[in-house]
Amino acid sequence: MASEQAGQAAPLRVRTVPSMSSAPSSRTLPSAEGNTASRRQFASDNYAGIAPEAWTALAEANSGHAPAYGNDPWTQRAADAIRDLFETPCDVFFVFNGTAANSLSLAHCCQSYHSILCHDVAHIEKDECGAPEFFANGSKLLLLPGENGKLNPAGIEEAVLRRNDIHYPKPRVVSITQATEVGTLYSPAEVRAIGAMAKQHGLRLHMDGARFANAVASLGVAPREITWQAGVDVLCLGGTKNGIHVGEAVVFFNRDLAREFDLRAKQGGQLCSKMRFVAAPWVGMLQNGAWLRHASHANRMARLLHSLIHDLPRVRILFPQEANSVFVDLPKTAIQALYGRGWLFYNFIGEGGCRLMCSWDTTEEDVRAFAADLRATVA
Numbered sequence: 001m002a003s004e005q006a007g008q009a010a011p012l013r014v015r016t017v018p019s020m021s022s023a024p025s026s027r028t029l030p031s032a033e034g035n036t037a038s039r040r041q042f043a044s045d046n047y048a049g050i051a052p053e054a055w056t057a058l059a060e061a062n063s064g065h066a067p068a069y070g071n072d073p074w075t076q077r078a079a080d081a082i083r084d085l086f087e088t089p090c091d092v093f094f095v096f097n098g099t100a101a102n103s104l105s106l107a108h109c110c111q112s113y114h115s116i117l118c119h120d121v122a123h124i125e126k127d128e129c130g131a132p133e134f135f136a137n138g139s140k141l142l143l144l145p146g147e148n149g150k151l152n153p154a155g156i157e158e159a160v161l162r163r164n165d166i167h168y169p170k171p172r173v174v175s176i177t178q179a180t181e182v183g184t185l186y187s188p189a190e191v192r193a194i195g196a197m198a199k200q201h202g203l204r205l206h207m208d209g210a211r212f213a214n215a216v217a218s219l220g221v222a223p224r225e226i227t228w229q230a231g232v233d234v235l236c237l238g239g240t241k242n243g244i245h246v247g248e249a250v251v252f253f254n255r256d257l258a259r260e261f262d263l264r265a266k267q268g269g270q271l272c273s274k275m276r277f278v279a280a281p282w283v284g285m286l287q288n289g290a291w292l293r294h295a296s297h298a299n300r301m302a303r304l305l306h307s308l309i310h311d312l313p314r315v316r317i318l319f320p321q322e323a324n325s326v327f328v329d330l331p332k333t334a335i336q337a338l339y340g341r342g343w344l345f346y347n348f349i350g351e352g353g354c355r356l357m358c359s360w361d362t363t364e365e366d367v368r369a370f371a372a373d374l375r376a377t378v379a
C-alpha cells in the first residue's frame with residue numbers, strides 16, 4: 001500500500017522559486033543545492049534560521065521536566081509577555097503555524113453560513129489551501145479589491161450592503177493583513193476606520209499579523225494602537241518570520257470570542273504536548289525587545305535594497321516599500337540571469353512581479369551583492 005501510494009504521488013506542489021537550472025516558473029520546486037545551500041536569500045523570511053534570543057530561550061527551556069500541554073511556566077511567561085506587549089488583558093493561544101492561527105481564529109468568529117471579507121490577494125485566500133473555509137465548515141471568503149493590498153471602509157460597507165437576503169452568506173468577519181501580502185502597511189487611522197466600519201455593521205475584525213512586528217517597527221507605534229484600540233478583535237501574531245523556529249500566537253482582545261478556543265485548537269491538531277518549546281522562544285524574543293530589533297533590521301535592509309534598485313533601468317517598483325519586502329517588475333531575462341547567479345526569490349506576483357523579502361539575518365552585504373547582480377543583469 002505504501003509503495004502504491006508512493007508510486008502515484010503527484011509532485012509536491014508548493015509555491016516556490018524556480019530551480020536553478022530550469023527556466024523561471026512560478027510553481028516549481030527550488031533546488032537550493034550546491035553553492036546556494038547556505039546563502040542568505042530574498043525568497044522568504046521563512047528561509048532564515050532561528051534568532052539567537054529565541055534559540056537561547058529554547059535551550060534554557062530544555063532542562064528537566066515540565067507539565068505538558070501548556071501548563072508549564074514558560075507558556076505562562078510567554079502569554080504574560082504578550083499581554084504586557086499589548087498592555088491589556090487578552091487571551092493567548094500558541095499554535096504551530098500561520099495557516100492554523102488564521103483558520104482556527106476565523107472559524108471561531110463565525111458560523112458556517114457566515115462570510116469573511118478579505119482582500120483578493122489575502123494569504124487566507126491565496127495561500128492556505130482552503131483551510132479557513134475547511135475549519136469554518138464552509139464559511140465563504142468574499143474577496144474585495146483595494147489599492148496596495150489593502151481593504152478600505154467603503155469597500156467593506158458596499159460588500160455588507162450589497163445583499164441581505166436569505167440566499168447570501170451573511171458577512172460576519174473582516175480580515176486584514178498587517179503588514180499586507182504586498183509589503184504595505186495600514187496606518188493606525190486606516191485600521192481604526194476599518195474597525196469602526198466593522199463595528200457599525202456588527203462584524204468582527206481579524207488581523208493576520210504574520211509580519212506584525214515589521215508593521216510595528218515601521219509605523220513606530222505601540223502595538224495596542226493598531227490592534228485592540230483600533231477595533232481588532234483577534235490577532236494572529238507571527239513568530240516564525242520574526243525569528244522563532246515554529247509557532248504563532250492567537251491573541252483574542254475580545255475575550256468573549258476566545259471561549260473554548262482551546263478546544264478548537266486541540267481538535268484542529270494544534271495543541272502542542274511539549275508546549276514549553278513553542279512558548280519559550282517568545283519569552284526570549286519579547287523580554288528584551290529582540291522582536292522589534294530584528295523586525296527593524298529587516299525593514300532597514302528592505303529600505304536599503306529599494307534605494308539601490310528603484311531607479312535601475314527596466315526595474316519597476318510595484319508597491320510602496322513599507323515593511324521588509326520590495327516588490328519589483330523585472331524583465332524575464334533579468335530574472336533568469338539572477339537565478340543563474342544563484343539567487344532565489346518568488347516571481348508569482350503578476351507577470352514578472354518579483355518579491356524580494358528581507359529577514360532578521362539579512363546583511364547589508366547580501367543586499368549590496370544582490371543589487372550589484374541586478375544592476376549587472378539589467379545594464
Ligand SMILES: Cc1ncc(COP(=O)(O)O)c(C=O)c1O
Pocket residue numbers: 097098099100123177180181208210211240
Ligand atoms: C500574510 C501571511 N499570513 C500567514 C502566513 C503563515 O503561513 P504558514 O502557515 O506558512 O505559517 C504567511 C506565510 O507566508 C503570510 O505571508
